[in-house]
Amino acid sequence: MDFLLAPLQFPFMQRALLGTVSIGILAALIGTFVVLRRLAFIGEGLAHGSLAGLALGYVLHWDLYLVGNIYTVALALFIGYLHEKSKVSLDTAIGILFSTSMAIGIAIISNLKFYTKDLTGYLFGSVLAITPFDLNIILGATVLILVILTFFYKEFVFYAFDPEMAEVVGLPRTVLHYSMLAMIAITVVIATQTVGVILVTALLVIPAASALQWTRSLKVLLSLSVGFGVTSAVVGLYLSYYLNIASGASIALTAATIFLMSFLFSSNPINVRRSLGFKEK
């Protein structure tokens, strides 16, 4: 018991725990839609593209993650827009914009001599550095997205399963599409705080992919995914604390272990193809 409670005497550890759990829930929920809509690449792309937003926040001496959020949401909407308005596939649109955005970020950083400590935090996650203000943003975003998903659950499910028929039924397909992109962007930037930009995909995709090994019911899938996300976050955080490894790595490795267990012990091997990113015809 002491083993679990001792670290929590530190306020930064309390914030870290609240923050990671919150992010674990959020990433698992949004990640379920990401996996179902096969948007894993967009999570990765937005995470890397957010570099420019964070660098911008750094230059302007504003809150990194607030600026990063706004910037990345704009980037996500622009990716969606480019895909819709030009004859460019979504993958290609992501490829073009995330690399461009990341290049802008690198240009700013190389000019500025970013403190390496900040950069390491950004790349690998620095969960122990979450400030009370950061925590408010994390909790606020999580509550906001939870409320949106709860109120428009059936609409988002319809859109995810069959966007064209959703439109026939009169649902605002474009609004749903862009809202989903915006929610993915916010989730990605926020998750960057705990797992870092390189491992964001882990928190976004692995819990949902693990849950897909066990069930074909969407509600069970969402609950399992959240369960796995929270477990990865909490176990990862303690591993990070006691073993002194970057939180991003320990959280991602815990998630990966859950996936491996699910893969080995569930009797649903078909889903492995999707989890690995293969597209069905």
Add this chain to the structure above:
Amino acid sequence: MSEPFAVEFDRFNLNYGDHEVLKNINLAIPSGTCLGIIGPNGSGKTSLLRSIAGLIQPVSGEVKVFGHVPSRSWRHRQPIGYVPQWKSIDQEFPISVYEVVMLGRTGRLGFFHSPKTEDHALVERILVRVNMLELAARPIGQLSGGQQQRVFIARALAQEANLLLFDEPGTGLDIPTQESIYRLLEELHEDGITTLTATHDLMALEFHHFDRILCLNKHIIAFGPPEEVLTPDILAKTFSGVPWPTKLVGHGA
């Protein structure tokens, strides 16, 4: 519906890029019609249905459904049922047959409302009607193509629409399933529901008596009761260059 016409096209032109798909369509389909749309592949049947469903916009002219332009917000209140041509769906999407049919209620329910007892009762009745109740709990991806088609028909029925669009509903299905689909069309006709059914398969006319036939090949070749429209001349014009079963030519006339 008190509106005299279910669907009206007025000088309707549709292009994909530079390619003309539908040319100068003028057409008024009376409410309650059971319409068969025939024409070869690429004749614009699917585009015609998609235009009615509000999925594509014309370059000029307009289409009205029960007297209204079928905008998105209008469709949200006044459903148009659409059963697209069967296509391979995401086989692994975690959604059951029952849940897919319930999706059809989304528009009727409106935002912020979840299904009530009546909605569940309706979905069950519809599942019985398309003979899918025993499979209600199955994930949709585990069904055969014909079964999936029946689920999508059920979803359209769950919309309780007064206008239903079917795109090649029988294609790729076995004869009993095709027969059951055409029996369903007859029942819908008796209920006063307008149905528009596109098919490139003239054999469909063997199964089912449509009360109007539209011959389409980018523009309207003919529109009227089957006995007037299904003549060798008109069929030859519609399917110019496409062989058709000779047996049918006498049949319709």
